[in-house]
Amino acid sequence: xxxxxxxxxxxxxxxxxxxxxxxxxxxxxxxxxxxxxxxxxxxxxxxxxxxxxxxxxxxxxxxxxxxxxxxxxxxxxxxxxxxxxxxxxxxxxxxxxxxxxxxxxxxxxxxxxxxxxxxxxxxxxxxxxxxxxxxxxxxxxxxxxxxxxxxxxxxxxxxxxxxxxxxxxxxxxxxxxxxxxxxxxxxxxxxxxxxxxxxxxxxxxxxxxxxxxxxxxxxxxxxxxxxxxxxxxxxxxxxxxxxxxxxxxxxxxxxxxxxxxxxxxxxxxxxxxxxxxxxxxxxxxxxxxx
Amino acid sequence: xxxxxxxxxxxxxxxxxxxxxxxxxxxxxxxxxxxxxxxxxxxxxxxxxxxxxxxxxxxxxxxxxxxxxxxxxxxxxxxxxxxxxxxxxxxxxxxxxxxxxxxxxxxxxxxxxxxxxxxxxxxxxxxxxxxxxxxxxxxxxxxxxxxxxxxxxxxxxxxxxxxxxxxxxxxxxxxxxxxxxxxxxxxxxxxxxxxxxxxxxxxxxxxxxxxxxxxxxxxxxxxxxxxxxxxxxxxxxxxxxxxxxxxxxxxxxxxxxxxxxxxxxxxxxxxxxxxxxxxxxxxxxxxxxxxxxxxxxxxxxxxxxxxxxxxxxxxxxxxxxxxxxxxxxxxxxxxxxxxxxxxxxxxxxxxxxxx
Numbered sequence: 001x002x003x004x005x006x007x008x009x010x011x012x013x014x015x016x017x018x019x020x021x022x023x024x025x026x027x028x029x030x031x032x033x034x035x036x037x038x039x040x041x042x043x044x045x046x047x048x049x050x051x052x053x054x055x056x057x058x059x060x061x062x063x064x065x066x067x068x069x070x071x072x073x074x075x076x077x078x079x080x081x082x083x084x085x086x087x088x089x090x091x092x093x094x095x096x097x098x099x100x101x102x103x104x105x106x107x108x109x110x111x112x113x114x115x116x117x118x119x120x121x122x123x124x125x126x127x128x129x130x131x132x133x134x135x136x137x138x139x140x141x142x143x144x145x146x147x148x149x150x151x152x153x154x155x156x157x158x159x160x161x162x163x164x165x166x167x168x169x170x171x172x173x174x175x176x177x178x179x180x181x182x183x184x185x186x187x188x189x190x191x192x193x194x195x196x197x198x199x200x201x202x203x204x205x206x207x208x209x210x211x212x213x214x215x216x217x218x219x220x221x222x223x224x225x226x227x228x229x230x231x232x233x234x235x236x237x238x239x240x241x242x243x244x245x246x247x248x249x250x251x252x253x254x255x256x257x258x259x260x261x262x263x264x265x266x267x268x269x270x271x272x273x274x275x276x277x278x279x280x281x282x283x284x285x286x287x288x289x290x
Numbered sequence: 291x292x293x294x295x296x297x298x299x300x301x302x303x304x305x306x307x308x309x310x311x312x313x314x315x316x317x318x319x320x321x322x323x324x325x326x327x328x329x330x331x332x333x334x335x336x337x338x339x340x341x342x343x344x345x346x347x348x349x350x351x352x353x354x355x356x357x358x359x360x361x362x363x364x365x366x367x368x369x370x371x372x373x374x375x376x377x378x379x380x381x382x383x384x385x386x387x388x389x390x391x392x393x394x395x396x397x398x399x400x401x402x403x404x405x406x407x408x409x410x411x412x413x414x415x416x417x418x419x420x421x422x423x424x425x426x427x428x429x430x431x432x433x434x435x436x437x438x439x440x441x442x443x444x445x446x447x448x449x450x451x452x453x454x455x456x457x458x459x460x461x462x463x464x465x466x467x468x469x470x471x472x473x474x475x476x477x478x479x480x481x482x483x484x485x486x487x488x489x490x491x492x493x494x495x496x497x498x499x500x501x502x503x504x505x506x507x508x509x510x511x512x513x514x515x516x517x518x519x520x521x522x523x524x525x526x527x528x529x530x531x532x533x534x535x536x537x538x539x540x541x542x543x544x545x546x547x548x549x550x551x552x553x554x555x556x557x558x559x560x561x562x563x564x565x566x567x568x569x570x571x572x573x574x575x576x577x578x579x580x581x582x583x584x585x586x587x588x589x590x591x592x593x594x595x596x597x598x599x600x601x602x603x604x605x606x607x608x609x610x611x612x613x614x615x616x617x618x619x620x621x622x623x624x625x626x627x628x629x630x631x632x633x634x635x636x637x638x639x640x641x642x643x644x645x
Binding site: 251 | 372376397451453454455456490491492493494495499502503506507508621622623624625626627637638640641642
């Protein structure tokens with residue numbers, strides 16, 4: 001265990017090429033223990049269950065896996081889930097950054113209250129969220145005059161609700177730490193407010209925005225609870241991937257459920273890695289320009 | 291992760307963790323007490339689907355007052371039938387199980403947890419009965435009086451999804467029987483189901499979710515169990531319902547497990563006795579025998595003084611050859627390359643038709 005952990009740590013550092021003398025002795029006893037405990041904790045909670053999911057998915061063999069995910073209904077559900085998660089994430093990048101900006105830079109009555117309310121989608125059991133959304137946007141006599149329950153739009157609405165806090169909560173602390181002097185300096189050098197935002201503020205926020213986007217996407221892909229009452233789970237219309245998994249489990253077909261889960265897992269992983277790569281590219285470009 | 295530096299969520303997490311561990315400690319103590327009582331104490335674990343919770347709780351209390359039930363205590367878990375059955379299969383302790391479809395008990399037979407002869411007794415494994423009914427909006431504005439009214443254009447139906455809820459299969463089977471048990475062919479039944487599912491606007495994962503969605507404003511009609519409708523009315527969040535002239539009798543089934551505490555058998559006998567069946571009736575289930583005296587009145591029924599009117603043409607699962615005959619044929623999901631069930635295909639087609 002600890003050898004594997006050390007090996008992982010080593011390749012993670014990427015510095016052993018330049019430091020051939022690097023060995024396990026450079027880790028002090030305490031930090032070695034810390035690494036060991038973290039890896040054990042992480043393995044028990046995440047790595048081992050994750051492996052088990054993939055092993056279950058492989059039970060039906062490649063043919064079974066392929067048949068499951070190419071089933072037209074399942075494929076549609078996966079496509080809808082991923083598309084909706086992507087669209088919602090892009091919207092969150094803009095609205096989340098704007099909300100964080102308002103919360104940090106503006107003063108208005110009820111600001112503290114708004115700060116608290118932002119976190120509610122985190123705390124609220126999602127089925128309750130679904131019920132609330134249903135009563136607002138569901139009935140024929142909806143108080144808002146909008147009736148989108150049991151349509152595809154309801155999936156986007158539910159995703160927007162549950163992912164709202166992510167970008168806000170990652171961007172806000174960075175924005176708070178940002179030195180106002182730098183912006184003042186830019187302004188005194190003749191930069192317009194737009195230029196200051198684009199060239200000074202935005203680059204510092206980029207990593208936080210992308211981190212928030214990754215969280216938001218991953219959360220949406222796995223969403224289930226808020227859709228239970230709202231989306232109607234109609235095949236080829238509003239049925240999402242998690243719903244297909246429930247159906248598979250109810251039919252005593254855990255391999256099919258795990259196959260869908262594996263596909264979602266791979267997509268989420270790809271998106272998170274892609275966001276990270278883009279974020280680094282953007283950061284490098286800024287450094288070069290600066 | 292920059293969010294980690296934010297103070298408030300951290301504090302929240304710490305508080306949640308503390309509460310969680312306190313709860314864990316409390317339950318751990320509880321469990322220890324349960325076992326320390328020695329041979330004299332009998333603790334029965336009940337695992338069941340959610341609908342009979344109210345009735346079962348009342349039966350427990352009545353049982354504890356009988357000589358056989360003296361000193362017996364209960365632990366209970368209620369949830370979606372299929373989930374509960376799978377939980378027992380994967381190790382949840384259970385002395386007495388009660389599920390909404392026989393296939394959920396059969397699952398435990400396969401694993402050797404329940405005796406293969408569980409449904410050979412005088413009650414055939416049936417714990418309580420109900421029928422499939424049609425819930426409607428107040429005053430029945432769409433004039434729905436039977437199955438044929440449901441397939442009219444513009445009627446919006448809510449039903450749990452037979453693909454993701456084993457319990458919802460009773461609903462689909464009732465509609466199937468409306469054709470096949472009245473002299474129609476299977477092709478006609480298929481066409482009828484197709485029309486029915488084309489009118490479905492919400493396919494939830496459980497009867498409870500369907501009720502919540504319907505009460506929340508979705509749809510014109512809901513396919514439900516009579517007992518669910520009565521219980522919802524008793525709780526004040528129900529709906530009007532009509533009993534079609536022809537419908538299916540729902541047999542909810544149960545058994546004691548092989549490793550059950552000896553008192554579990556006494557409890558099952560009590561559940562099946564008139565005293566036990568009376569509690570089921572009061573909460574909206576039809577008793578398994580006609581002559582059970584429940585006082586003649588059940589609140590929440592359309593007519594409380596005649597709560598369980600006889601259905602003109604009532605079919606049973608045996609009329610279809612039992613669950614083993616219909617399970618794969620109608621509801622199979624194509625696992626291991628087997629043909630996909632008729633209803634499963636119809637539900638899939640209904641989505642393509644409307645999008």
